[in-house]
Amino acid sequence: MWWRVTVNGVNVEVTPLPGLGTRQDFLSRGGRRIGVITYRDGRMEMIVSKQDDTDSCVASIPLTVEESATLATLLGAPQLVTMLEEQNKDVSGITTRQLPLAPGSPYDGRTLGDTALRTRTAVSVVAVVRGGTAHPSPRPDFRLSGGDMLVTVGTADGLGKAVEVLETG
Amino acid sequence: MHDTAISLIELGAVFFGLGLLGRLAWRIGISPIPLYLLGGLAFGSGGLIPLHGIDEFASLAGEIGVILLLLLLGLEYSANELVTGMRRAWLAGLLDLVLNALPGAAVALLLGWGPVGAIAMAGVTYISSSGIIAKVLGDLGRLGNRETPVVLSILVFEDLAMAVYLPILTALLAGATLMGGLTAVGVSLIVITIVLVIALKFGRYVSMLVDSPEPEVFLLRVLGAALLVAGIASQLQVSAAVGAFLLGIAISGSTAENATKLLEPLRDLFAAMFFVVFGLNTNPTTIPPVLGWAVALAFVTTLTKVATGWFAARQQGIGRMGRARAGAALVARGEFSIVIAGLAVAAGAVEDELAALATAYVLLMAVLGPVAARVVEPVARSLQRKLQPRTA
Numbered sequence: 001m002w003w004r005v006t007v008n009g010v011n012v013e014v015t016p017l018p019g020l021g022t023r024q025d026f027l028s029r030g031g032r033r034i035g036v037i038t039y040r041d042g043r044m045e046m047i048v049s050k051q052d053d054t055d056s057c058v059a060s061i062p063l064t065v066e067e068s069a070t071l072a073t074l075l076g077a078p079q080l081v082t083m084l085e086e087q088n089k090d091v092s093g094i095t096t097r098q099l100p101l102a103p104g105s106p107y108d109g110r111t112l113g114d115t116a117l118r119t120r121t122a123v124s125v126v127a128v129v130r131g132g133t134a135h136p137s138p139r140p141d142f143r144l145s146g147g148d149m150l151v152t153v154g155t156a157d158g159l160g161k162a163v164e165v166l167e168t169g
Numbered sequence: 170m171h172d173t174a175i176s177l178i179e180l181g182a183v184f185f186g187l188g189l190l191g192r193l194a195w196r197i198g199i200s201p202i203p204l205y206l207l208g209g210l211a212f213g214s215g216g217l218i219p220l221h222g223i224d225e226f227a228s229l230a231g232e233i234g235v236i237l238l239l240l241l242l243g244l245e246y247s248a249n250e251l252v253t254g255m256r257r258a259w260l261a262g263l264l265d266l267v268l269n270a271l272p273g274a275a276v277a278l279l280l281g282w283g284p285v286g287a288i289a290m291a292g293v294t295y296i297s298s299s300g301i302i303a304k305v306l307g308d309l310g311r312l313g314n315r316e317t318p319v320v321l322s323i324l325v326f327e328d329l330a331m332a333v334y335l336p337i338l339t340a341l342l343a344g345a346t347l348m349g350g351l352t353a354v355g356v357s358l359i360v361i362t363i364v365l366v367i368a369l370k371f372g373r374y375v376s377m378l379v380d381s382p383e384p385e386v387f388l389l390r391v392l393g394a395a396l397l398v399a400g401i402a403s404q405l406q407v408s409a410a411v412g413a414f415l416l417g418i419a420i421s422g423s424t425a426e427n428a429t430k431l432l433e434p435l436r437d438l439f440a441a442m443f444f445v446v447f448g449l450n451t452n453p454t455t456i457p458p459v460l461g462w463a464v465a466l467a468f469v470t471t472l473t474k475v476a477t478g479w480f481a482a483r484q485q486g487i488g489r490m491g492r493a494r495a496g497a498a499l500v501a502r503g504e505f506s507i508v509i510a511g512l513a514v515a516a517g518a519v520e521d522e523l524a525a526l527a528t529a530y531v532l533l534m535a536v537l538g539p540v541a542a543r544v545v546e547p548v549a550r551s552l553q554r555k556l557q558p559r560t561a
Contacts, residue, residue, distance in 0.1 A: 016318070018322060019299075019325075053488060056311065
């Protein structure tokens with residue numbers, strides 16, 4: 001009844017829960033089972049198993065669609081950063097960082113062009129991660145929204161300034 | 170006019186009282202079913218307060234309650250889930266059937282209720298309460314546990330077993346001979362196969378018959394179809410409940426999910442009435458003589474369900490604690506045991522004591538089940554410490 005899929009080299013077990021939905025989980029290197037239950041009606045729950053008894057759960061946390069998208073963004077962005085860092089490691093002085101755009105930031109709802117980050121701080125936005133998906137090479141008319149994660153490349157100095165710009169305008 | 174007023178007051182008092190009982194039940198962490206039964210016992214013949222004027226409505230509401238209980242049982246799993254569930258859980262499912270049906274049948278034979286009574290009691294002790302179990306697993310945050318799919322697949326198997334069992338029971342209750350009984354087995358196996366094939370291949374056409382984007386129209390169509398099918402099935406000497414159950418299986422996909430969502434509150438309302446009516450029709454004074462048997466059955470069938478869950482979970486490579494949890498989760502009996510006893514008593518083919526024994530048994534098991542699921546972990550842990558003093 002269950003089957004396995006390999007995602008990024010991790011074996012994810014998919015188990016149908018008759019009458020309820022599906023459970024997808026994997027065993028972490030630390031020996032815990034981590035996963036998601038997707039109910040038939042679309043609700044989602046994040047599950048984390050106990051350390052000593054991996055059959056049972058220490059927590060199952062109901063998440064709304066928005067919350068799970070946010071969690072995916074938080075977890076997905078660093079992965080992109082690692083990849084970029086790997087590519088840029090030969091170029092000295094260049095750092096890759098993910099900068100959050102807090103809801104209520106002056107640029108929440110405005111375009112990337114409005115921030116004028118390139119001109120003001122010499123920092124490039126190489127991708128915007130939203131809802132677990134990366135939007136690579138966003139154009140100046142890309143509309144930002146609170147909760148976005150901006151994957152940026154620049155000097156340490158420039159990145160520091162970019163944080164300020166995004167927070168205070 | 171005056172009569173209507175009194176009926177409304179009585180009905181209102183009954184519903185309001187059941188609401189209070191239900192709230193109390195969930196607060197102390199048990200299912201409300203035993204409290205509804207007790208409520209019915211308190212009102213009915215031989216009880217504290219006799220109810221007049223609403224008995225006709227109450228018994229019809231109870232009938233609708235049974236139909237909705239079984240319609241939603243049929244809707245709960247898709248035909249696909251039923252087929253894969255049977256394929257994967259058949260061994261554990263058969264063990265479940267043998268271990269848990271035998272004690273009920275044995276007690277019925279010992280009490281001299283004959284083969285029909287034995288078959289009815291076998292069903293009462295066999296069938297777990299999927300309603301109580303789903304609620305308890307959700308409340309205890311165990312839906313993500315590895316043993317939970319094992320528990321659910323056993324419930325799926327029981328669901329299918331009911332599809333075969335109920336037509337047989339109704340045929341026997343209608344006074345069929347052994348030959349007639351065997352014919353009923355054959356016919357019910359053919360019917361369930363046809364319904365499953367229809368659900369798998371043409372489920373969307375059945376769903377199209379009842380589906381509608383307007384919730385109001387949808388509700389009326391589903392409810393209408395269920396009552397029609399149940400009524401026709403009843404005319405054909407197959408129980409009304411069986412018809413509703415098979416209709417539930419035939420409706421599939423998103424239609425089934427939407428129907429479940431719409432019908433759940435209705436089911437809870439009418440099912441509560443059903444339990445009250447069952448309690449009403451059971452004379453409380455018949456319970457004490459069979460109480461000893463009920464306690465003995467409760468004890469034995471708790472152990473046999475735990476053994477079933479333990480075996481099924483071990484087959485799936487689940488650890489000891491998980492096996493114990495799976496076993497304890499399955500202990501609860503409830504609505505369907507009462508449905509079976511209700512069918513048997515309504516047909517008049519069995520002794521009245523059967524209703525008393527089933528009532529007492531469900532009163533015990535509906536309380537014991539959720540409690541067992543809750544205490545299994547500490548109990549298992551302390552047992553483990555006692556059994557392995559050196560490692561402790």
